[in-house]
Amino acid sequence: MTKFNPLRTLPGPAGYGKGDVFVLFGELFGRGYANGLVDEARKSGMTIIGITMGRRETDGSLRPLTDEELVESEKVLGGKIINIPLEAGFDMDRSVSGIAPVDQLKGIKSDAWDSAELDWAAIEQSRMAGIARFTANLAKVMVEMESLIPDGVNVLFSHTMAGGIPRARILMPVLNRVFKGQGERFTSSEVFWKTDLGKLCSTCFDEVTANTFQHLIDFSRPVRERNESSGKKVAYTAYGYHGCEVLIGDVYTWQSYTPYLQGWAKMRLEEIATAAWERGVRATVFNCPEIQTNSSALFLGVEISLYPLLAALQREGGGACFERVAAACSELLKEGTTIQGLLVGADRYLAASLLKPFHVFSSWPQHNTPDQSAFMLNSATSMLEMNKDSKNIVCAELSRAVFQAVGRLIHRTSWKPGAPVYWLNHDIVARELVAGE
Ligand SMILES: NC(=O)c1ccc[n+]([C@@H]2O[C@H](COP(=O)([O-])OP(=O)(O)OC[C@H]3O[C@@H](n4cnc5c(N)ncnc54)[C@H](O)[C@@H]3O)[C@@H](O)[C@H]2O)c1
Structure with a gap:
């Protein structure tokens, strides 16, 4: 297992500029992690290139985006999207029979x-x-990408893909219960x-999230070798999750959903990042805090670890940044409830002796376990009920702060990455937010 390797020092400035290229390897959704990094690429004047997973027709076939969808997606991304479907996984790919x-x-x-019992053969x-389909399309994507990325520029690839739950009706109620x-x-x-x-889910997750x-x-080796040989930097980043240290009491403590x-x-x-790093490829996985996104919406309770970010902001200097975020969060709370109450609730949950065996x-x-699940779900619900409007919650405000800070940290670290994980x-995250205020 990878050694716990927290980033403890704010990274120095990155040297990306106009003409350099940022490639988003995954689609951009409104509240997803990638927004933070895309913002940084945009601010530094980089050219932005994206890809698409494509879309499934009702008959199951995979197609590129329509002209209309392409225009919309390119507008959201602020860059060109190579319109060849890169859906990973294999839940809809057919066997020989x-x-x-x-x-x-x-x-x-x-x-x-x-x-x-499934037919494993x-x-x-x-x-x-599925791998053959994905890699054949990736080869075509790379041909287009090579023509879009000039020689002699720095390139930053950002991998965001995660998922792979097979799209079968039977799975949703089962996973909802899990x-x-x-x-x-x-x-x-x-x-x-x-x-x-x-076991099928596990295999699908490996394909989409990791492979x-x-x-x-x-497949980006030609671009990497070409641009590195002209003295430029080519880096790869990916979003990981492997627990996160948050303030429990007044000590930063590793915990996990x-x-x-x-x-x-x-x-x-x-x-994968570690093996690539050992071959001289600058590939880094950044294990990130729990936030609320389209992808994490299924996991009720994942957001509890987000609340102590407010305490971390106070601890790391507070000031205008804490005041601003706390004021925005307070606005969303019901009358009679306070940020302090929310923090007490989160700490009561995170510090509970029931959870100690899970913080290893x-x-x-x-x-x-039945006890841990019930405790997590009930705590999560009581904290979510503190919001005035269930569609506009404190977690959204905090998630935005986190993905912005994480985007800035990854952008700058990728310029001089010191490790694969x-x-x-x-x-x-709190220090970055306070420093950037
Ligand atoms: N949300 C969290 O709490 C959290 C925490 C740590 C790390 N992350 C990681 O951040 C990354 C972005 O996730 P997010 O939470 O911002 O959600 P998101 O829904 O915005 O992003 C999910 C990404 O996965 C891609 N994707 C999903 N299924 C795919 C498939 N079959 N083929 C190809 N691409 C596929 C989507 O295009 C999108 O880019 C993921 O790697 C995720 O695991 C999330």
């Missing part, structure tokens, strides 16, 4: 998901077909993970 993993999942009854054929079930509805993530459905980073590094089933894929991502770095990622904990 024409059966995709989602077809195999179709027949499973809701009360028999835990005993369902067919799944392996689908996996290989992530949000308590009492009679509690479902053990360990039980799920050991079923054929769990795409390897493909990116491999449980059950983080993507954890094994995220460790694979770290291994070397045991990560851990599975859920870093943790960006609340201490450095």
Whole structure:
């Protein structure tokens, strides 16, 4: 396992400028992590290039974006999108006999998901077909990209891809019980993970969350070698998650959301960066704090670790930055509730003795238990209820602050990356926010 390697010192300035190129390897969604890094690329005058996952038609076929979708996506990104579908994973790719993993999942009854048996030979054929499809399209993307990236400029590749839950009706209620079930509805993530459905998810997560980073590094080799040989910098960054230090009491303490089933894929991502680094490629995984995005919406409770960022802001200098963020958050709270009340609630949860066994770095990622799940879900709900409007919550304000700070930290660190894996904990995020005010 990767050694815990927190970034403790604010990075120096980056030297990217006009003409240098930023490549976003993943799509940009409104509240996602990538926004922070895209903002930095834009501010430094870099040319921005993006890709698309493509879209699925109702018959299941994968297509590029329509002209209209392309215009809209390019407007959001502020750069050109290479319109060749790069959806990773293989849930809809067919085996030799024409059966995709989602077809195999179709027949499973809701009360028999835990005993369902899948045809693993067919799944392996689908996996290989998915890789062949993805890499064939990636080769075409790279031909276009090579013509868009001039020689003699610095290039920063940002990998954001994560996901891979097979798009089958049976999985959503099961995963809802794993992530949000308590009492009679509690479902053990360990039980799920050991079923054929769990094993399929695990394989899909590896392909989407981790192996795409390897493909990116491999297929961009010509650009890397060309630009490095003219003395320029080519760096790769990826967003990881491997727990995060937040203030518990007054001590920064490593903790994690449980059950983080993507954890094994995220460790694979770290291994890919480490192996590339050892071959001289400047690839770095940045393990980032928990925030609320489209991708984390399924994980009720993940946002509890975000609240102590307010305490970290105070600890790291406070001042105008803390005042501004705290005022924006206070506006969103119901009458009679306060930031202090929110912080007390988060600390009561994070410091609870029930969670101590889950705050062990070397045991990560851990599975859920009935007590831990109920405690997390009830604590999360009571804190979310402190917001006036469930659609406009404190977590959104804090998430935005985090992805902006993380974008700035990654942008500058990538100019002189010192290691293949870093943790960006609340201490450095808060210091970056305070320093940037
Ligand atoms: N949200 C968090 O709390 C958190 C914490 C640490 C790290 N991260 C990581 O940050 C990165 C961005 O995630 P986010 O939370 O900002 O959410 P997001 O939904 O904005 O981003 C998810 C990304 O994954 C891509 N993607 C999803 N499925 C894909 C597929 N099948 N093929 C190709 N691309 C696919 C999307 O295009 C998008 O770029 C991810 O790697 C995520 O694991 C998130």
